Amino acid sequence: MKDILYSPVDQSAADYVPALRSLLEKMTCPSSAGERVGIKVHWGERGNRSFLSPAYVREIVQWQLGRGAKPYVFDTTVLYSGGRRTAAESLRTARENGYDENYLGCEIIVADGSDGRSVTDITAHGNHFATVQVADVFKDTDAFIIFSHFKGHMAASFGGAIKNLSMGFASRAQKQRMHADVHPELIKKSCIKCGLCSEVCPTGATRQDPEEYPEFDLEMCIGCAQCIGLCPEVALRILWETDDLVFQEKLVETAAAVWKMIAGKTILINACIRITAECDCWPGHNPVIAPDYGFVGGYHPLSIDEASLERVGKEPFEKTHPGVNWDRQFTYARQIGM
Numbered sequence: 572m573k574d575i576l577y578s579p580v581d582q583s584a585a586d587y588v589p590a591l592r593s594l595l596e597k598m599t600c601p602s603s604a605g606e607r608v609g610i611k612v613h614w615g616e617r618g619n620r621s622f623l624s625p626a627y628v629r630e631i632v633q634w635q636l637g638r639g640a641k642p643y644v645f646d647t648t649v650l651y652s653g654g655r656r657t658a659a660e661s662l663r664t665a666r667e668n669g670y671d672e673n674y675l676g677c678e679i680i681v682a683d684g685s686d687g688r689s690v691t692d693i694t695a696h697g698n699h700f701a702t703v704q705v706a707d708v709f710k711d712t713d714a715f716i717i718f719s720h721f722k723g724h725m726a727a728s729f730g731g732a733i734k735n736l737s738m739g740f741a742s743r744a745q746k747q748r749m750h751a752d753v754h755p756e757l758i759k760k761s762c763i764k765c766g767l768c769s770e771v772c773p774t775g776a777t778r779q780d781p782e783e784y785p786e787f788d789l790e791m792c793i794g795c796a797q798c799i800g801l802c803p804e805v806a807l808r809i810l811w812e813t814d815d816l817v818f819q820e821k822l823v824e825t826a827a828a829v830w831k832m833i834a835g836k837t838i839l840i841n842a843c844i845r846i847t848a849e850c851d852c853w854p855g856h857n858p859v860i861a862p863d864y865g866f867v868g869g870y871h872p873l874s875i876d877e878a879s880l881e882r883v884g885k886e887p888f889e890k891t892h893p894g895v896n897w898d899r900q901f902t903y904a905r906q907i908g909m
């Protein structure tokens with residue numbers, strides 16, 4: 572828990588890659604030669620300008636290749652329409668943002684699959700979820716590197732490693748479950764009557780006659796959000812309203828379930844640079860709220876996020892997101908024994 576490594580940057584330096592390199596040299600490599608290593612990143616929404624430079628990810632890839640491992644870079648699709656709703660769109664956005672396989676030196680994957688259905692349900696322990704649904708990356712990956720941008724977030728105050736393990740691994744349905752308690756609401760003008768919502772509904776709550784709009788029996792609906800997450804036209808309303816404490820607890824429960832699957836074969840790196848008010852999903856104006864600190868490395872998501880917050884300070888987040896309790900991710904992680 573206490574093994575935290577720091578690599579501060581000189582803010583006048585033109586290039587922070589040497590600072591990351593120096594951190595990597597000090598870290599225990601999670602992989603052995605020949606092993607497949609998944610590097611979890613966020614390559615930024617289309618139009619976002621605060622995402623982490625691919626130069627850092629390239630450095631991590633080269634570090635792994637130099638040790639004979641077989642790295643790949645991955646992210647998952649998102650709920651909302653934009654540049655990452657489907658795997659094809661997300662890979663296009665990745666390329667636009669400089670995340671190119673030739674440049675990085677390894678394969679780039681959208682881990683929940685081309686249709687968002689390459690997912691698995693894993694056991695969770697907490698007050699909100701018995702299971703959580705995440706990208707099915709565990710079977711063929713020997714080790715993980717969780718590379719996270721430490722920055723602000725409107726409902727969690729800040730986002731770092733816990734958020735990357737949670738929202739970053741989650742299926743679209745799980746993303747919806749974390750954001751709000753759900754039931755489907757049809758936007759008829761967007762619906763193409765494709766029938767996918769009936770096909771994926773696990774309870775039979777969605778019914779659709781040929782050539783008709785789907786109908787939803789809310790008595791049978793368990794709020795799993797599969798229909799919302801997988802609708803190809805975003806014709807089922809995405810619900811964002813949430814209590815920030817509940818949101819953070821759901822975030823932590825999902826992260827804890829993922830962590831149980833990968834602890835012991837994973838290292839984490841937080842980049843505390845270009846610390847913006849909102850996350851890298853934000854396509855518009857996203858101001859920087861704190862000076863660059865540098866890179867923080869560690870072996871547990873809770874300790875690395877706490878160490879990062881300590882270095883950056885809580886004040887920028889409190890000022891940017893007044894009333895949002897930044898501490899709940901930490902207290903709840905301890906409460907559920909993460």
Ligand code: SF4
Binds near residue numbers: 757761762763766804
């Ligand atoms: S999946 Fe979406 S587009 Fe297809 S029938 Fe259902 S609501 Fe309509």
Ligand code: SF4
Binds near residue numbers: 753755768771795799
């Ligand atoms: S939320 Fe889940 S249970 Fe409810 S209608 Fe959609 S797929 Fe079916």
